Amino acid sequence: MVAKKKTKSKVKAKTAKKKTAKAKTASKPKTKTKTKTKAKPKKAPAKSKPVPKKPAPKKPAPKKPAKPPAKPKPAKPAKPKPTKPAPAPKPAPAPKPAPSPKPAPAPKPAPSPAPADPQAASGYEVVGTNDAALFTLKAHRGEGMTLLAMNWKTGQPSNDFVGFAIEYQEPGGSQYYALSNRLGFLGADGKVDDTALSTLKSPIQKFRWVHFPSNANLPGAFNYRVTPMFMDASSNLTPGAPQQIAIALARETYPGVASVNFTRGFVSSQAFVDHYLTKGSTTVNDLVATPANKGLDFTSTRTDAQAAYAWMGFGARAAILALLDAAVADTTAQVRVVAYDFNLPEVVDRLVKLGSRLKIIIDDSKGHGGTGTAETEAEGRLVASAGRANVLRQHMGSLQHNKTVAVSGTVQRAVCGSTNMSWRGFFVQSNNALVLTGKTAVDLFFAAFDAYFTGKPNDVAGFGAGPATAWNDLGLPGIDAKISFSPHGAASAKLQGIADDIHTGTTSSLLYSLAFLYETKGPIRDAITTATQDSKVFVYGISDKAVAIDVQDPNGNVTPVFASELGADAPAPFKPEISGGMGTRLHHKFIVIDFDKPTARVYLGSYNFSGVADTQNGENVLIIKDRRIAVSYMIEALTMFDHYSFRVAEAKAKDKQQPIHLATPPRNPGDAAWWADDYTVAHKIKDRLLFA
Numbered sequence: 001m002v003a004k005k006k007t008k009s010k011v012k013a014k015t016a017k018k019k020t021a022k023a024k025t026a027s028k029p030k031t032k033t034k035t036k037t038k039a040k041p042k043k044a045p046a047k048s049k050p051v052p053k054k055p056a057p058k059k060p061a062p063k064k065p066a067k068p069p070a071k072p073k074p075a076k077p078a079k080p081k082p083t084k085p086a087p088a089p090k091p092a093p094a095p096k097p098a099p100s101p102k103p104a105p106a107p108k109p110a111p112s113p114a115p116a117d118p119q120a121a122s123g124y125e126v127v128g129t130n131d132a133a134l135f136t137l138k139a140h141r142g143e144g145m146t147l148l149a150m151n152w153k154t155g156q157p158s159n160d161f162v163g164f165a166i167e168y169q170e171p172g173g174s175q176y177y178a179l180s181n182r183l184g185f186l187g188a189d190g191k192v193d194d195t196a197l198s199t200l201k202s203p204i205q206k207f208r209w210v211h212f213p214s215n216a217n218l219p220g221a222f223n224y225r226v227t228p229m230f231m232d233a234s235s236n237l238t239p240g241a242p243q244q245i246a247i248a249l250a251r252e253t254y255p256g257v258a259s260v261n262f263t264r265g266f267v268s269s270q271a272f273v274d275h276y277l278t279k280g281s282t283t284v285n286d287l288v289a290t291p292a293n294k295g296l297d298f299t300s301t302r303t304d305a306q307a308a309y310a311w312m313g314f315g316a317r318a319a320i321l322a323l324l325d326a327a328v329a330d331t332t333a334q335v336r337v338v339a340y341d342f343n344l345p346e347v348v349d350r351l352v353k354l355g356s357r358l359k360i361i362i363d364d365s366k367g368h369g370g371t372g373t374a375e376t377e378a379e380g381r382l383v384a385s386a387g388r389a390n391v392l393r394q395h396m397g398s399l400q401h402n403k404t405v406a407v408s409g410t411v412q413r414a415v416c417g418s419t420n421m422s423w424r425g426f427f428v429q430s431n432n433a434l435v436l437t438g439k440t441a442v443d444l445f446f447a448a449f450d451a452y453f454t455g456k457p458n459d460v461a462g463f464g465a466g467p468a469t470a471w472n473d474l475g476l477p478g479i480d481a482k483i484s485f486s487p488h489g490a491a492s493a494k495l496q497g498i499a500d501d502i503h504t505g506t507t508s509s510l511l512y513s514l515a516f517l518y519e520t521k522g523p524i525r526d527a528i529t530t531a532t533q534d535s536k537v538f539v540y541g542i543s544d545k546a547v548a549i550d551v552q553d554p555n556g557n558v559t560p561v562f563a564s565e566l567g568a569d570a571p572a573p574f575k576p577e578i579s580g581g582m583g584t585r586l587h588h589k590f591i592v593i594d595f596d597k598p599t600a601r602v603y604l605g606s607y608n609f610s611g612v613a614d615t616q617n618g619e620n621v622l623i624i625k626d627r628r629i630a631v632s633y634m635i636e637a638l639t640m641f642d643h644y645s646f647r648v649a650e651a652k653a654k655d656k657q658q659p660i661h662l663a664t665p666p667r668n669p670g671d672a673a674w675w676a677d678d679y680t681v682a683h684k685i686k687d688r689l690l691f692a
Contacts, residue, residue, distance in 0.1 A: 124628040128226070128243030137226050137243035138692050141628070142635035143260050143315055144216035144249060148226060149208040151692035158230070159673045160665045163203030165227040165239065168213055171220025171248075179204075179211060182270070182573060185235070185662045192573065192661055201237065203229040205662055205674045207688045210639055213249070221246035231665055253632055257476050258436055260632045261315035263419060265430025265585065266643065268565035268577045276308045282578055287312075289423045290581060295343025295374045296381075298423070313426045316419045316433035323435065324350040326411045333357060333409025336449040338402035338618065340606070341422035343374030352385040360386070361452055361618075363400040364393035392453055397460040397487055397616030400452070401606050404620060406445035413437045414445045416483075416620050418515075418589050418606060429587035430513070430640055432604065432633070434622070440475025441483075444468070448485040452618060460616065464489030471623070480625040486607065487615050494621060495614040498591075498603055499523030506531055506593050509538040509690060511637040513588035516608055517543040517560065524609040532557045538686045540641045544586040558683055561640075562586070564647040571650070572659040586640065592633045596690065600630035638691075 128137035140147040167176040184192035184202040213222055227242040252259040266272060267284055278286055287308055289298035327333045328350055337360040351358055360382055368375040383391050394400045406414040419431035448468040455462055469492035471482040484494055510531045532539045541560035563585040565577040590604040607613045607621035663674040678684045
């Protein structure tokens with residue numbers, strides 16, 4: 001009997017804006033032994049579970065420094081060639097493959113019904129309608145990306161089912177382009193044919209996939225065609241009946257009202273290694289200022305720096321810079337900024353242009369205050385341009401931890417979230433930036449700013465007794481969204497109420513990305529632990545370091561995943577990655593509850609969901625009850641979970657360097673199909689059913 005090979009599947013690729021786009025893919029790994037493989041969802045169990053990975057734009061596109069628009073999250077380099085987008089599928093227990101798979105280009109799949117009704121395409125979820133297909137297809141709209149989730153309609157797939165081919169067509173286009181996989185089938189020579197990585201020849205062995213199309217901001221619907229592929233005894237591929245859907249991605253989540261944006265946050269990825277890591281380097285020091293206190297004086301000498309920044313900063317950088325540019329152009333605009341980490345020249349330079357129309361508060365806690373820091377240098381520059389009376393240093397009870405920009409003029413817009421206006425905040429960490437439009441929202445930010453700015457220095461008690469600490473409605477048409485600023489007083493504290501909502505209000509799913517959860521004990525950690533131990537609730541979590549949450553039921557949820565990277569012993573075809581330097585990489589602070597229910601909601605902001613954040617720091621926390629926005633944050637959580645669960649599993653695997661490839665159908669006694677774990681491992685079964 002031939003020994004089984006470890007197969008792992010690829011990952012997702014997050015790509016850059018405009019022509020630097022890319023396809024995000026996550027794949028499952030198939031381990032060389034049995035259950036250690038992660039077939040389906042992202043959570044990488046132990047053994048070899050290839051899963052996530054974020055490749056980058058097919059072709060870096062350095063020549064075109066993509067200047068990120070207001071909110072996009074593009075992904076795929078210039079107009080894709082009919083078959084070349086991104087990476088990776090999911091592996092399966094890989095029995096020794098037979099002769100090199102000589103995939104027949106698969107005759108064009110049976111025509112599927114026209115893409116569903118045009119109105120459905122503009123929704124955040126669209127379902128395939130081809131009754132002849134053996135599987136279901138659901139597309140979820142993300143920010144410049146699409147989550148495609150598949151499930152077999154009846155029972156389990158047949159053993160000859162070897163994955164899904166995925167093709168897409170841009171709005172107004174006439175041609176479909178196949179996504180690419182980073183993994184392929186082994187040939188008779190024991191190697192993978194690098195010219196046969198189109199998913200039509202190297203299908204994705206996973207029941208869900210995230211794609212970042214290029215030109216994701218184009219108006220109109222993107223069409224997707226997903227086809228099941230079957231392999232015969234001679235390793236020839238044959239397509240089954242496909243599902244086809246159409247879904248509009250658009251630039252803003254709710255045009256002219258609210259827009260969710262994310263940074264790329266994946267310097268520890270194959271995409272970054274392929275396109276932006278200097279050969280032989282183990283750091284990002286030629287792109288990102290190190291140390292931070294030299295940030296305002298750093299300029300990269302790399303010719304592709306702007307292209308790299310557009311890719312790394314993604315939609316969040318684009319949105320923040322676009323708002324500052326709009327403020328500079330609108331000579332009637334007054335601007336209010338509160339900054340924590342603050343060392344990025346492209347932000348400070350824009351603020352200088354505002355002159356006395358700017359008022360700013362800069363944190364002066366340990367590491368930011370005193371001489372020799374970038375924050376103090378920025379203070380000096382802005383005092384010179386805006387005037388001493390318009391610049392304040394502050395730390396409230398511990399930190400002035402807000403990261404907000406509010407503009408009031410012809411432009412009425414504010415941005416908040418977890419993204420610091422710093423080198424690491426834009427280009428290394430995973431962060432989010434929520435842009436809100438409308439006078440009501442902007443007035444709330446201005447009022448909170450004034451409460452921080454006036455009165456006694458660092459007046460925790462005074463601020464805590466004020467109106468900014470209540471849940472104040474943001475006035476967003478059609479969206480139930482409220483914001484509260486801290487420090488809160490005893491009567492206005494929010495932490496326990498949020499914990500209670502997680503504990504008693506979660507009925508279906510809980511997805512979260514919380515920086516510092518590993519060291520933050522209290523109500524939120526307790527509520528998350530309880531939810532994780534509840535077999536009726538599906539939980540995926542991410543933090544910046546390992547979190548000790550005890551999972552008592554082996555058939556229940558999995559523990560939170562944390563930041564990791566592939567080392568020098570990375571299995572082929574993967575390459576060693578970098579960590580991005582010291583400091584936090586997963587910097588988000590958001591919690592998504594029941595994204596799949598009408599009661600879907602998201603908690604987010606600068607707020608670290610700790611006692612200090614609640615009653616001592618200057619912070620903002622929002623609650624948004626809206627499924628479209630909840631789905632956007634859910635997909636972001638899923639991409640990170642997949643990406644890092646694979647890397648964490650690889651770091652623990654004993655057979656690290658065994659190459660990873662796609663699995664062929666079972667051909668030996670005891671072999672299992674690549675999808676076996678998706679139908680036998682409890683949390684993978686839940687994953688497959690929940691998203692599809």
